Amino acid sequence: MSTPTKKTPAKKRPFYASFGFQILAALVVGIALGLLARQIGPGADEEPNGLTTTLGTIGSSYVTLLRAAVVPLVFTAIVASISNLRRVQNAARLAGQTLLWFAITAFIAVTIAIVLGLTLQPGARAGAGLDEPGEPSSQGSWLGFLTGLIPQNFLGLGVSGGIDEDGSFSGGVSFNILQIIVVSVVVGIAALRAGRKAEPFLAFTESLLKVIQRVVWWIIRIAPIGTLGLIGNAVVEYGWERLTSLAWFALAIYIGLAIVLFVVYPVLAKTHGLSVRQFFSGVWPAVQLGFVSRSSLGTLPLTQRVTERNFGVPREYAAFAVPFGSTTKMDGCAAIYPAIAAIFVAQFFGVELSVIQYALIVLVSVVGSAATAGTTGATVMLTLTLSTVGLPLEGVGLLLAIDPILDMGRTAVNVAGQALVPAIVAKREGILDLDLYNAPREGLPFQDEDEEDEPRDEAATGSTPTTSKA
Numbered sequence: 001m002s003t004p005t006k007k008t009p010a011k012k013r014p015f016y017a018s019f020g021f022q023i024l025a026a027l028v029v030g031i032a033l034g035l036l037a038r039q040i041g042p043g044a045d046e047e048p049n050g051l052t053t054t055l056g057t058i059g060s061s062y063v064t065l066l067r068a069a070v071v072p073l074v075f076t077a078i079v080a081s082i083s084n085l086r087r088v089q090n091a092a093r094l095a096g097q098t099l100l101w102f103a104i105t106a107f108i109a110v111t112i113a114i115v116l117g118l119t120l121q122p123g124a125r126a127g128a129g130l131d132e133p134g135e136p137s138s139q140g141s142w143l144g145f146l147t148g149l150i151p152q153n154f155l156g157l158g159v160s161g162g163i164d165e166d167g168s169f170s171g172g173v174s175f176n177i178l179q180i181i182v183v184s185v186v187v188g189i190a191a192l193r194a195g196r197k198a199e200p201f202l203a204f205t206e207s208l209l210k211v212i213q214r215v216v217w218w219i220i221r222i223a224p225i226g227t228l229g230l231i232g233n234a235v236v237e238y239g240w241e242r243l244t245s246l247a248w249f250a251l252a253i254y255i256g257l258a259i260v261l262f263v264v265y266p267v268l269a270k271t272h273g274l275s276v277r278q279f280f281s282g283v284w285p286a287v288q289l290g291f292v293s294r295s296s297l298g299t300l301p302l303t304q305r306v307t308e309r310n311f312g313v314p315r316e317y318a319a320f321a322v323p324f325g326s327t328t329k330m331d332g333c334a335a336i337y338p339a340i341a342a343i344f345v346a347q348f349f350g351v352e353l354s355v356i357q358y359a360l361i362v363l364v365s366v367v368g369s370a371a372t373a374g375t376t377g378a379t380v381m382l383t384l385t386l387s388t389v390g391l392p393l394e395g396v397g398l399l400l401a402i403d404p405i406l407d408m409g410r411t412a413v414n415v416a417g418q419a420l421v422p423a424i425v426a427k428r429e430g431i432l433d434l435d436l437y438n439a440p441r442e443g444l445p446f447q448d449e450d451e452e453d454e455p456r457d458e459a460a461t462g463s464t465p466t467t468s469k470a
Contacts, residue, residue: 023288026224027231030055034235048236055232062219062226066298069216073297075184076209077323082188083202084319090429097425098321102329103366105417108264109331110365113256113339114358122249122340123347126398181327213301220289220302227292234404246402249344256336257409261287265420272427274437281441282310283419290415294407296326299415310441311423312433318422325418330381332410332417335365338385345386345395357389364388 016022037051048056085091191198191205266276286306290299304322307313313321339361346353364385386393426432 022224023227023292026227027292030228030231031235033228034232037232037236052233052236055229055236058225058229059231059233060229062222062229063295065219065226066293066295069212069219070297071180072208072212073216073300074180074323074327075187076205076212077300077319078181078184078327079188079191080202080206080209081320081323082185083191083205084316086192087316088314088320094317094425094429095320097428098324098421101421101424102325105264105268105329105331105421106335106366107362109256109260109335110339110362112259112264113336113365114343114361116252116256117340117343120248120252120255121347122246122252123344123349125248126246126344126348216298216301219298223289223292230292230294230404246399249340249399250402250406252340252344253337253406254409256340257332257413260331260336261413261416265416268424269420272424274423274427278310278438278441279420279423282306282437283416286415286419287412291408291412294404294411296330296411296414296418299411300326303415303418307419307422309436311419311426312436313422313426314431314433317426317431321422321425322418325421329418329421330410330414332413333407334381336413337406337410338382339365341382341395341399342385342389342391344399345391346389348395348398349392351391353389360388361385 033051033055037049037055040049040051042048042052085095088094191202266279269276269279283306286299286303289302290296293299296303300323303326304318307318307322308315342361343353345351364381382396382399383393386395423432423437427434
């Protein structure tokens with residue numbers, strides 16, 4: 001009889017090696033550097049000083065890295081997620097339940113937002129120091145939304161620019177995230193219908209997704225550096241004084257976000273027999289990253305990771321629900337924010353909203369959230385809401401000054417909802433690994449993937465989970 005090998009206890013990591021600590025430290029240092037850069041002021045000829053330029057470059061470079069990974073990540077994630085449904089029993093039921101709970105939570109969030117907008121009256125309390133309203137740089141409309149679903153080319157890629165006098169090309173490549181989603185869904189369904197002949201393609205797509213997720217994971221690991229630049233640049237560009245004129249609007253947004261994150265989501269978890277404490281400890285790493293990155297898609301690999309490894313959602317189902325949610329599940333950007341912003345604009349311009357118009361705000365929030373498509377910012381969703389309700393689009397210009405600050409909270413709530421809904425659906429369908437959900441947290445989401453992939457694979461396929469791998 002062989003003697004069981006005694007497992008060596010894992011060495012406790014120092015607090016400064018914690019990803020969460022690094023993010024918080026970067027927030028503090030970024031704010032301090034931003035305030036310092038504002039104190040230094042512009043240089044000669046009103047040019048930004050060196051510190052301002054450095055912070056802006058660091059922040060924009062990090063966002064560029066995230067955007068570079070969007071197209072391959074979305075395409076492979078959605079195709080792989082649809083193909084993974086073939087391995088799940090009752091796949092159609094799971095997909096339907098996921099969509100239903102996306103709609104339920106969006107409805108709850110937009111209802112809270114309308115109540116807050118009517119109670120706090122942010123538009124009526126707006127200060128006189130607001131910038132002159134102007135036309136938004138981008139607009140959303142139902143016609144544009146529908147025509148935008150039709151791909152202009154494979155993956156909806158476009159090139160802008162031209163040839164300079166010296167013969168070099170100047171410009172850039174743009175992409176339409178809605179068209180990428182449509183192409184990905186069509187390719188995924190076609191691959192499923194093709195059957196066994198498509199197996200090599202699906203296997204390649206899943207392998208490619210793993211490679212891309214590893215690259216995105218490396219980008220995530222340098223998030224503290226990007227955070228420092230983004231926060232510092234936001235302080236330099238907007239300053240805290242700009243908040244005073246929109247204080248009630250910002251307060252209403254963050255109260256709504258806090259109610260959804262700290263009241264609605266815990267109540268939903270509790271009513272489904274899930275520990276609230278475990279919910280927060282499990283999802284918090286993704287919430288932190290969503291807050292600083294301001295991108296649901298950029299946070300996607302970590303959101304999926306905590307959904308599988310902390311919540312115990314089977315990998316086959318999580319691989320469908322989380323990527324799908326990262327492009328369409330936006331309680332912060334598509335429910336709380338546009339609803340309160342629409343009420344703000346109506347109050348600011350003295351427009352009385354009817355019951356029908358409030359109903360339209362609810363409809364847009366529940367149905368139109370795909371318009372945000374997981375990218376940073378929610379201007380498209382806001383203009384879609386304003387145009388549907390018939391409010392002046394110039395009102396968007398009033399709110400742009402503090403949008404980056406609000407977008408942090410919005411994305412954090414988006415990410416939390418994208419992880420919670422799969423856990424709720426898995427629990428309702430009896431496929432949630434409760435032992436893994438209730439296991440002690442040991443900082444797994446921030447460990448190297450090589451250390452944990454294999455043990456979690458076993459748990460995802462339904463074998464006995466080991467609680468030490470929480």
